[in-house]
Amino acid sequence: MPSPIELSEDTNITEGLGLDSVAVMDFVMEIEDALDISIPLDRIAEVKTIGDLIATAHDLKGVA
Amino acid sequence: MALFDKYAALIGQFASLEAxxxxxxxxxxxTVLSPTEAMIGARRILLFGTNNYLGxxxxxxxxxxxxxxxxxxxxxTTGSRVANGSYGTHRQLERHLADFYGRKHGMVFSTGYQANLGILSAxxxxxxxxxxxxxxxxxxxDGSRxxxxxxxxxRHNDPADLDNRLRRLADTPGDKIIVVEGIYSMLGDTAPLREFVEVKRKWGAYLVIDEAHSLGVLGRTxxxxxxAAGVEADVDFVVGxxxxxxxxxxxxxxxxxxGFDILRVASRPYMFTASLPPSVVAAVTEALNQLRHRPALRQQLLDNARRFHAGLADLGFNIGPEASPVVSAIMPDPATAFTFWSKLLEAGLYTNVSLPPATPKGLALLRSSxxxxxxxSQIDHAVQLFAETGRAMGLIGDQAAAPPEMRVAAQ
Structure with a gap:
């Protein structure tokens, strides 16, 4: 990566982080390991931004 | 906005390849001449990218x-088996398949793709x-969707990760169905099936294995x-x-x-498509007969796979560790894969290019079968063309490789 990226909940995971579809799936698997959750494929498809990912993880963890 | 604007990136890539x-x-x-040769214009092409494992x-x-x-x-047949009727030969092929696998039930679909759609969705x-x-x-x-x-x-071929996933689902109602493949078609690697079976038993899950690339290739019969792994009793469904x-x-x-046969009226990709024509059913029935009664074909395939695999390994190509009928050379990037592939075709050798997202880990592959x-002599000629092309492109060193005989004997 050429320069550090400022992350916010609005950061788009593919465009903002420069990840292609393969890298996104690997990224998701790392998140799944770290949080001990499994994110179903249809839920992954709905995730566009880091905020979406946080909301999905909270939901799957049962955190309000 | 035009209908196909959403394909702009794909259109650009395809056009540049056409150019x-x-x-x-x-x-x-x-014209196709044989299982191993075809013509493009006036040029005779040696086929190393057809999946025609037994020829x-x-x-x-x-x-x-x-x-x-x-x-x-x-x-x-002009119709579906459910709406318009089966032919006796459809049923006969299903009995032959069930008999070959030593199973009670068999069901035939119109393509391999539809078999996965039909089984997983149902x-x-x-x-x-x-x-x-x-x-x-x-x-x-697609079948899952x-x-x-x-x-x-x-994670690919990772029993510990499968175990984690099933543990997370342990308190969730519903059946758990694991899906793996025998030989993975991109790199030719096989699943650690015994370990998967242990995990499957531990959590009381079902196991589906897709033997598309391993039927006729692996196992004593x-x-x-x-x-081959000795775990057939623990595999609930074999797709192929x-x-x-x-x-x-x-x-x-x-x-x-x-109760397997209920799938015939529950599986939409089985119900709402035309059945296989008599010629295909008869050809496949006879091919299965050949597969069963000519084990020498499988031995020949494995000998050939080892020879080709050893040939490319000796040259210094980055290929998978298992000598399977699928042999993929990992290329540094898609552009190199395309160039390599086109130079081989120019020299009269047909292979496949495989790119992400169809490939694992974003790899660009030059895939042969x-x-x-x-x-x-065809195998040695193909290896020779890989050597010449690889050296010309600076992908492999110049040293002469050991004769294939020595490598094969060493295995």
Missing amino acids: TGYNPFNVSFD LTYDRAVIEAAAEATQRLGAG LAGKDDHLILDADSHASIY LGHAQVTRF GRGLAE TFSKSLGGIGGFCVSDMD VSAAHSR
């Missing part, structure tokens, strides 16, 4: 069976869970990886295709599960 004069995704053979497409008995069935039963209901190997074939992903189950993935080692088209599923029908 080179060699587009690996748009190859057309003017049965030109087997005399297979062709005669297809011709006889066409004469006797006509060119097509096995897993709304509250069930499909757990897929991350490197699964597109038909497994066609149904209404929750779909999650585990050619039934695939489950036979007729379009690789059996040289035709179509797919199947065999199982011992009680070996056939029992390849002669030693």
Whole structure:
């Protein structure tokens, strides 16, 4: 990566982080390991931004 | 905005490949001469990218069976088996497949792709869970999406990750169905099936294995990886295709599960499509007969696979560790893969280019598949062309490789 990226909940995971579809799936698997959750494929498809990912993880963890 | 604007990136990539004069995704053979040779224009092409593992497409008995069935039963069935009726030969092929696998039930689909669509979408209901190997074939992903189950993935060939996924689901209601493949079609690697079976038993899950690329290749009698690993009793459903080692088209599923036949009226990809024509059913039935009674074909295939694999390994290509009929050389990037592929085709050798997202880990692959029908001299010629092209492109060193005989003897 050429320069550090400022992350916010609005950061788009593919465009903002420069990840292609393969890298996104690997990224998701790392998140799944770290949080001990499994994110179903249809839920992954709905995730566009880091905020979406946080909301999905909270939901799957049962955190309000 | 035009309808196809959403494909702008894809259109650009495809156009640039067309512009080179060699587009690996748009190859057309003017004449096919044999399982191993074809013509493009006036040029004779050696085929190393067909999945024709046993070379049965030109087997005399297979062709005669297809011709006889066409004469006797006509060119097509013009309908689905559920709405318009099965032919006796559909049922007969299903009995032959069940008998070959030592299973109670067999079901035939019109393509291998549809076999996965039809089985996965029907096995897993709304509250069930499909757990897929991350490197699964597109038909497994598409079949999972066609149904209404929750779909999650585990890391490729990783029993510990599968165990984690099933543990997370332990308190969730619904059946858990694991889906793996025998030989993975991109790199030719096999699943650690014994370890997967242990995990499956631990959590009381079901196991589906797709033997598309391992039928006729692995196992004492050619039934695939489950036979080779000695775990057939723990595999609940075997899915496979007729379009690789059996040289035709179509797919199947065999199982011992009680009540299996209800899938015939529950599986939409089985119900709402036309059935296989008599010629294909007869050809596949005879090809299965050949597979069962000519184990020498499988031995020849494995000998050829080892020879080709050793040849490319000796040259210094980055290839998978297992000598399977699928041999993929890992290329540094897609552009190099395209150039390598087109230079080989120019020299008269047909292979495949495989790119992400169809490939694991974003790899660009130059993929070859070996056939029992390849002669030693064809294999050595292919290796020679890889050597010349690889050296010309600076991908491998200049040192002469050991003769293939020495490598094969050493294995």
